[in-house]
Amino acid sequence: MKHISAILRIAIITLLIALGTTSCNKQRVRERVMNKVGIEALENISGSMAEGWHITLRIKNETAYSPTISNGLGDIFFEGSKVATLRLMEPVRIPQRQTSSVVVPIALSVSNPLKAISLAMRLGQKNVRGIEISLAATIELAGQKRNIVIERMAADALLGKLGYSLEQKQQ
Secondary structure (H helix, E strand, O other): OHHHHHHHHHHHHHHHHHHHHHOOOOHHHHHHHHHHEEEEEEEEEEEEOOOEEEEEEEEEEOOOOOOEEEEEEEEEEEOOEEEEEEEEOOOEEOOOOEEEEEEEEEEEEEOOHHHHHHHHHHHHOOOOOOEEEEEEEEEEEOOEEEEEEEEEEEHHHHHHHHOOOOOOOOO
16 A cells, blocks of 8 residues: 555656646746645545545645646656556546645556566655656646646656655655
C-alpha cells in the first residue's frame, strides 16, 4: 500500500503541474497561477487494484476559476521501462478560491511488476532519479477545453515546477 501510494502521488502531482503550466500562455501569468494553485498535503489513499484508488488531496486554489480535469491517462517509466499506466476514472473539479479536500479516482495497471517494486523502493528512499512520466489529459478552465500532453518528462523536473518534494510532510 505504501509503495502504491508513492506512485499515485507522483501521478497526481504530474496532473496538477500540467494544469498549472499549460493553462496559461505567458511565463509571468504561469508563475502567478502556480503561486495560487498547489497540493498542500496527501490526506488519504484508499481502494484496491481491482476497484481503483481514491486519493484525497488537500489542494489550494486561490484563483477565480474551478478547473476540471478529465480524460487523464499517464504512463510511468523507470530506468527506461514502462512500469504502470494510470487512468483518471472520472472528471475531477478543483473548487475556486479555497483550500479543499479533493478526491481523485485513479485506476492503476502495473505492466512490469518487478520494475514497479524497484520503483517503489526508490520512492521509499525519496529518490526520483530514473523516473519519467508521460501524461495526456483534458483541462476545462473558464469554459475552454485544452488537451495537454507531456511526453516522458523526468519526475524531478515535474516536481520542481510545482515546488514539491517527496520530503514534504503529510499533514
